[in-house]
Amino acid sequence: MSYxxxxxxAGPGGYVAAIRAGQLGLKTVIIERxxxxxxxxxxxxxxxKAMITAAHFVHRAQHDAPEMGVNIxxxxxxxKKMVDWKQSVCDRMAGxxxxxxxxxxxxxxxxxxxxxxxxxxxxxxxxGTQSIRAKNFVIATGSRPIQIPGFEFxxxxxxxxxxxxxxxxxxxxxxxxxxxxxxxxxxxxxxHLGTQVTVIEATGELLxxxxxxDAVQVIxxxxxxxxxxxxxxxxxxxxxxxxxxVEVAVDIKGKEQVIEADRVLVTxxxxxxxxxLNLKAIGLKISDRGFIEVNSQRRTNIPNIYxxxxxxxxxxxxxxxxxxxxxxxxxxxxxxxxxDVKTVPAVIFTDPEIASVGMTEAEARAxxxxxxxxxxxxxxxxxxxxxxxxxEGFVKIIADGKTNVVxxxxxxxxxxxxxxxxxxxxxxxxxxxEDIALTIHPHPTLGETMMEAAEAALGHAIHIIQRPLGERKxxxxxxxx
Amino acid sequence: MDIKLPEIGEGVTEGELVKWLVKPGDTVKVDQPxxxxxxxxxxxxxxxxxxxxxxxxxxxEGKNIQVGGVLLTLEASGAGAAPEKxxxxxxxxKxxxxxxxxKPASQxxxxxxYAGASGTNGQTRPQTExxxxxxxxxxxxxxxAASSKVLATPSTRRLAREMNVDINNLKGSGLAGxxxxxxxxxxxxxxxxxxxxxxxxxxxxxxxxxxxxxxxxVEERVxxxxxxxxxxxxxxxxxxxxxxxxxxxxxxxxELVKVRTSVKEKMAAQGIKVTYLPFVMKALIATAxxxxxxxxxxxDAAQEIVYKQYFNIGFAADTPQGLVVPVIKNADRKSIxxxxxxxxxxxEKARAGKLAPDDLKGxxxxxxxxxxxxxxxxxxxxxxxxxxxxxxxKISERPVFKNGELVAANVMNVTCTADHRLIDGAVAARFxxxxxxxxxxxxxxxxxxx
Numbered sequence: 001m002s003y004x005x006x007x008x009x010a011g012p013g014g015y016v017a018a019i020r021a022g023q024l025g026l027k028t029v030i031i032e033r034x035x036x037x038x039x040x041x042x043x044x045x046x047x048x049k050a051m052i053t054a055a056h057f058v059h060r061a062q063h064d065a066p067e068m069g070v071n072i073x074x075x076x077x078x079x080k081k082m083v084d085w086k087q088s089v090c091d092r093m094a095g096x097x098x099x100x101x102x103x104x105x106x107x108x109x110x111x112x113x114x115x116x117x118x119x120x121x122x123x124x125x126x127x128g129t130q131s132i133r134a135k136n137f138v139i140a141t142g143s144r145p146i147q148i149p150g151f152e153f154x155x156x157x158x159x160x161x162x163x164x165x166x167x168x169x170x171x172x173x174x175x176x177x178x179x180x181x182x183x184x185x186x187x188x189x190x191x192h193l194g195t196q197v198t199v200i201e202a203t204g205e206l207l208x209x210x211x212x213x214d215a216v217q218v219i220x221x222x223x224x225x226x227x228x229x230x231x232x233x234x235x236x237x238x239x240x241x242x243x244x245x246v247e248v249a250v251d252i253k254g255k256e257q258v259i260e261a262d263r264v265l266v267t268x269x270x271x272x273x274x275x276x277l278n279l280k281a282i283g284l285k286i287s288d289r290g291f292i293e294v295n296s297q298r299r300t301n302i303p304n305i306y307x308x309x310x311x312x313x314x315x316x317x318x319x320x321x322x323x324x325x326x327x328x329x330x331x332x333x334x335x336x337x338x339x340d341v342k343t344v345p346a347v348i349f350t351d352p353e354i355a356s357v358g359m360t361e362a363e364a365r366a367x368x369x370x371x372x373x374x375x376x377x378x379x380x381x382x383x384x385x386x387x388x389x390x391x392e393g394f395v396k397i398i399a400d401g402k403t404n405v406v407x408x409x410x411x412x413x414x415x416x417x418x419x420x421x422x423x424x425x426x427x428x429x430x431x432x433x434e435d436i437a438l439t440i441h442p443h444p445t446l447g448e449t450m451m452e453a454a455e456a457a458l459g460h461a462i463h464i465i466q467r468p469l470g471e472r473k474x475x476x477x478x479x480x481x
Numbered sequence: 482m483d484i485k486l487p488e489i490g491e492g493v494t495e496g497e498l499v500k501w502l503v504k505p506g507d508t509v510k511v512d513q514p515x516x517x518x519x520x521x522x523x524x525x526x527x528x529x530x531x532x533x534x535x536x537x538x539x540x541x542e543g544k545n546i547q548v549g550g551v552l553l554t555l556e557a558s559g560a561g562a563a564p565e566k567x568x569x570x571x572x573x574x575k576x577x578x579x580x581x582x583x584k585p586a587s588q589x590x591x592x593x594x595y596a597g598a599s600g601t602n603g604q605t606r607p608q609t610e611x612x613x614x615x616x617x618x619x620x621x622x623x624x625x626a627a628s629s630k631v632l633a634t635p636s637t638r639r640l641a642r643e644m645n646v647d648i649n650n651l652k653g654s655g656l657a658g659x660x661x662x663x664x665x666x667x668x669x670x671x672x673x674x675x676x677x678x679x680x681x682x683x684x685x686x687x688x689x690x691x692x693x694x695x696x697x698x699v700e701e702r703v704x705x706x707x708x709x710x711x712x713x714x715x716x717x718x719x720x721x722x723x724x725x726x727x728x729x730x731x732x733x734x735x736e737l738v739k740v741r742t743s744v745k746e747k748m749a750a751q752g753i754k755v756t757y758l759p760f761v762m763k764a765l766i767a768t769a770x771x772x773x774x775x776x777x778x779x780x781d782a783a784q785e786i787v788y789k790q791y792f793n794i795g796f797a798a799d800t801p802q803g804l805v806v807p808v809i810k811n812a813d814r815k816s817i818x819x820x821x822x823x824x825x826x827x828x829e830k831a832r833a834g835k836l837a838p839d840d841l842k843g844x845x846x847x848x849x850x851x852x853x854x855x856x857x858x859x860x861x862x863x864x865x866x867x868x869x870x871x872x873x874x875k876i877s878e879r880p881v882f883k884n885g886e887l888v889a890a891n892v893m894n895v896t897c898t899a900d901h902r903l904i905d906g907a908v909a910a911r912f913x914x915x916x917x918x919x920x921x922x923x924x925x926x927x928x929x930x931x
Contacts, residue, residue, distance in 0.1 A: 296626045334483060334551065336642050340626035341635070367629070403657035405632060430632035430659050 001107075003029045005332055006121065006134035008113045008277065011038020013309030013321030014140030015097050020329035022104030029107040029132060031123055036101070036108070037094040039142055040318045043162040046093055048185055050086040051165060052349050055189035059226075059351070064389045077193060083168045114278040118302050121277075136304050136332045139292060140321065141277060143270040143310035150238040151177065151266050157246050158239070161186060164265050171195055171262035175248045177236045179206040181348040183267035184219065188350050191226045198229040198259055200236050200250055211348070212360050214376075215412035218393050219350050226351070239264060272311040296338040297331045298324050306331070320344045345424045347417040352393050355420035358408030358427045361398055371401030373433065375457025379413040381464055382452075383444040390414035395453040397423075397433070404432040404458070415446050422450055433457050483539070483551040484530060486518065495547045496520040498540050499707045507535045509555070516540075516552060519707050524802075524834045533557045543706040547645075625649060633660040644669035708803040719865035722781065727860040727872075727898040728909050732917040733881060738891040740923045748818065757893075758796060758850055759820040760926065761873050764919040765846060766792045766813045767929035772912045774903055776845050778866040786903060795844030795864060796824065798831045799854065805831045806864055808844045848873060852894070861898050868903050871916070872896035893920070 007018040010032035021028040035042045061072050101108055109132065111125025120133045145160035147153055155163030164186050172195065176187040179201030191197045201208070206223075207216050223230060237249040237256070245262040272290045279286065285293040285301040291314075292300055292307035299306050306328040309321030323341065330337045345357040364372055376396045379385035393413025399406050409423035426436055436454035441447050455461040486496060496518035503515045514526035515535075533555040540546050540553070624647035627638050631648055637660060641648040646668045653660035705713060737760060748755045769776040769792065777788045792813040795806040807827035809820055830836045847864045852874030861870045874894040881890040897913040904912075919926045 296622045334485075336645070338622045338624075338626045338642065340638055340642075342627075342629060405657050429634045430657070432657060 001029070001130075001132055003027045003107075003132065003134040005029070005136045005138065005329070006031065006132055007138040007140060008121070009038065009140035009142060009309075010036045010097065010101075010108075011140060011142050011309060011321065012040045012318040013142070013325045014038065014138065015101060015325075016322040017138050017140060017308060017325030017329045018106045019100055019104045020326045021332060022101070022106045024329060024333040026329070026333060028105070029109055029134065030101060031109050031111065031113045031121070031132070033110070033112045033125075035094055036097045037090075039144075041093045041097065042090050043165055045318055047086050047090050047165045048161070048182075048189075049349060050089045051082070052185060052189045054082050054085070055192035056351065059192040060389075067389070077170065079170045079193075080168045083166065086165070115282045116278075118282055118304060136306065138325075138328050138332075139277065139279070139300075139305065139307040139311060140309050140325065141273045141311055142321075143272045143316055145266070146269045146271050148177070148236070148266060148268055151236065151264065153266070156263075157241060158264050158266060161265075161267060164190075167263075173245070173261040174198070174263050174265055175200060175236075175246075175259050175261040176265045176267060177248075178202075178266065178268040179208070179230065179232070180267060180269065181207060181210070181350070183265065184223070184350045185348065186265060186267065187228060188223065188226070191223070191228045192351070196227065196229075198261070199223075199231065200234045200248075200259075201230065201232045202235050204232050206230065206232070207348070207354070210346070211354055211356060212396060212410040212412075214394070214396065215354050215356075215410050218352065218412045219354065222351055222392060270310065270316055274311055296340070298328045298339065299331070315344055315346065317344060317346060341428065343424065343427050345420050347420060349417065352390060352413045353416040354410070354412045355416040356408070356410040357420055357424045358406070359398065360408055360410065364398055364400075364407045369400050369407060372407075373399045373401050373404065373457040375399075375433070375453045375455070375461070377449050377453040377456050377461060377464060379446070379449060382446060382449050384446050384448070385414055387444070388414060395419075395449040397436075397450070397453040397457050399433045399457055404434060406431050406433060406436065406454075409450075409453075411449075413446070413449075419447055419450065422447065482533075482555055482557060484515070484553050484555050486527065486546050486548050486550050486552055487530075488548055495545050495550075496525070497545050497706060497710065498542055498552075499524060500542060501538060502526070503529075503535050503538075503553070505535050505537055509533060509535060518546070519711065520838050524707070524836075525838070527552065529555070531555065531557060543704050623647070631660060632658055633665075637662050637665055641665045641669075708800075708805065712803050715865070716862050719862050722865060723863050723868075724901040725860070725863060725898055726901050726906065726909070727896050728906070728913050729858050729894065729896045730913055730917060732893050732895050732920040733890050734876060734893045734920055735891045737920055737923050738876065748821070751818075753818055753821050754825055755817070755821045756824065757873065757876070758824060758848065759817045760923070761848060761871070761920065762794045762796075762809065762812050762820060763817065763926055763929070764916050765794070765848065765871055767919060767926065768912060768915045769846065771915065772908065774908065775869040775899070775912055777868055777903065778845075779868065779900065779903060781866070789845045791845065793843045793845045795847035795867075796827075797847065797849040797851070797861075798828050800831050800834070802834060805836060805841065806844065806847060807831055807836060807840050808842065810843065846871065852876075858894055858896060861896070863898060863900055868900035869909075870898045872898065895920070 004026040005021040005028045007014045007021070007028065007030040010030050014030060015036065018028050018030040040046060058075060058077065061075055065072050098108065109123055109125070111123040113121045113123050115121050116131070120131055123130050123132055145153070145162070151158050153160050153163065161182050170193055174187070174190055174195050174197050176183045176197060176199045179199045183199060184206060187197045187199055199206070205216055206220055220230065231250065231252050234250050234252040237251055239249065240247045245260065246264055248259045248261060248264055250257050250259055274286045274290045274292055279292070283302065284305065287293055292311050294300055294307050294312045298308050298312060308324035308328055310316040312324065324339065327337050327339060343358045345355065348354040359367065361372065361374060374396065376394050378394045380391040385391050390413065393411070393416070395413070396410045397406060398408040406423070406426045409420065411419055433454045437451055437458060439451065441451040452461045452463055456464060456466065459466060498516060499519045500517040502517065503509055509515060509529040509532065511531055512528040515529045516527045517524050518527055536554040536556050538553045539551045546552065624642055624645060627633065627648050632653060633648055638648055640662060644665060646665055648660055648665065651660050651664050651668055654664050655661045737757070741755060741757060741760065745755055773788050776792060777786055780787055791811060793808050793810050794812045795808045798805050798807055809815070809823050812820055827836070827840060830840065844864060844867060847867055847870045849859070849861045849870060849872050851859050851872065855875070857874060859872055861872050863870045872895060876891050876893045878889050879892045880887050881892065895913065895917065897909050899909045919929070
């Protein structure tokens, strides 16, 4: 069969590209070897959020409910049922993707794709092998968890995120190798459910290099409270299977130590699947780090082949992939499009959540903004946060000192993931601190903290004590909280 | 499927749709001309890349279309030729944006030209793997992605892209240097209307006079298009930039007439029509070697003088559509016979409107031969960015004093019109005198032949 567009991979990049191509009237086919919706919908974002929600529910019932006067008594966790429920969430979402694809006249082909030439792939599925030709290809085959020597995944004792999300029995003790966002999300919810969690992080701090340091402190504190043991500057050396589980040898700041556990979760990052699909044989250019090289239209060195999502470069985030999916479909449809967003928001579902957009303080300084205004507003001073018993964290807003144009926002706290979109819009629109401060935010909501943080950066937040306006000098117009 | 304007010449980024050769509902075959598109000064027929039925015309006569812009939509007939031979199409349909990335305009449409291209056409060239990659590397999208420093809303950035405006080059008029919708519209000029999203920009129009004669309307309004429009633009540009001056003189060409008459019939027997034009070309080239400033141009942007070591001579040709200037390439290395043959070929192509863009490019000096039509003297307009245009006029028998005696002689008026920024009056006078010396003594002309 011959198509205008062939999308390989039905994750959040690929299925979105296929739907938009279908909307544009292009004859489109999508190839998927595993599940529609990809990692995100099946073994990533969505199932982990389902498990986190359930665990958070448990945690609040145990800790917050009694304080509110709600005595629930002993909580019984049916792990099998929880995992089944999680699966039903995934199935529902994947089913939705299938309907949307069909509704837009996209042909779905299941199987493993391999390029034969620049215009043809062979797809091997259950019903055998078929050849598919297309004028344009979109590679959206994503990434997979990185495996480290001595910790080969069996998804039973040594697990990637996929195995961890599928556990239908709660382990007593888990060692998490890698204190990045996936490790902390899964380790965090396991701890809430009652597992004893130990996190081994190779660098000096958790969420190293991706999150504002002040925010990391909030998370580290909360993990400690939840009984999670964290070792930084620690390296996992190897592991031995024992009768009861595994023994993990760890080098902690130069000292060897052995940690026993039922299971080991390895979350040291993800790598692009560029070693598949026979990409090198057709001459596709791939960087040293394994990403397919693309231009700002996500076109590869072979002009009729595009690449989007995790396989096309950092950040490996579903929403970036979806944005690129729309973009390439429109480029193929003859429209002039390029990837020119100012920022990609990032959200981490730890407890509390972290969300960020734009630049951190350090990045802003590095990019030449010598004079910055920084405003920070704590959730503890927000009525809604207090009434939902979630007062840890803050909103931090960074703006250019001269123009007051918002450069970056970090939120750590309740519903941070839902609140960050306002900040993303502000940055894309080139908003100034005043634009946020002068927008009436409804009371009583968590969103008020954004307005207050903007006010704080301007030097006059209402609900925290800052020096009186009259006493300020120009340089003092900064609330360095 | 969309049929797009293919690449129609090196460096050609847009063309004006002069005439449709098909209409909706027509069935077209591969390579059948579908439209006449005018670029620079040549009209090119655009062939259909495949068999099919015309569904809709997507462009208007008289409007400019970017290379890669959609011309019409075609419903492929049957299984169609395209799927049978799709292999070469995707790679070759994309224009070669030469490695020098300094010409954003020429690269702009490349992605689109490529995007939906579904068939081959005669104009495309195979490319090397390297050239193709250069085209696909990060720098090639025009306009380039907005830098992080640019303050503009996402919808304004999108508007700029769709109007082909590089937002990075705009100075924002909004608060804190924000680039506004109006800034983009201003930079995009009249094409804003096509950008959509309300606020259509309508350029001011000349008032229409309400005068009506006794027998009804006495005016007819015809759109400026095709060669007329190009000539108008080119002439206006040249007059605006160049301070012209014209020097006039006469050459006593009795000897030259004898030479030409002596070879005329013999050459005609070989099918070669010998005119005076190639002789003047040779005289001009030989003299220009002594006066390099006449075979030069001014790079207005760089404020540099470009002296040329090659001699491509343009000659003005009158065609039913208007003035065109075909070019004899490397005229210094061609014989008079060879040049004569080329003049005839190019003139015929010009009259038929079949000149290729290449036939009109790269002139270093131009000759106008208006004398063959009429007039004694003219003050021609220089073909910018050249700096000199040579005029030759009717040869007539006139009384001339030679050694105190009145004799009949063949005399040709000549003019040298020069760019005073580069060429001073005295230099032009010495140059013209030297050209005349060669025209008056064909023997001298022979001395210069290589």
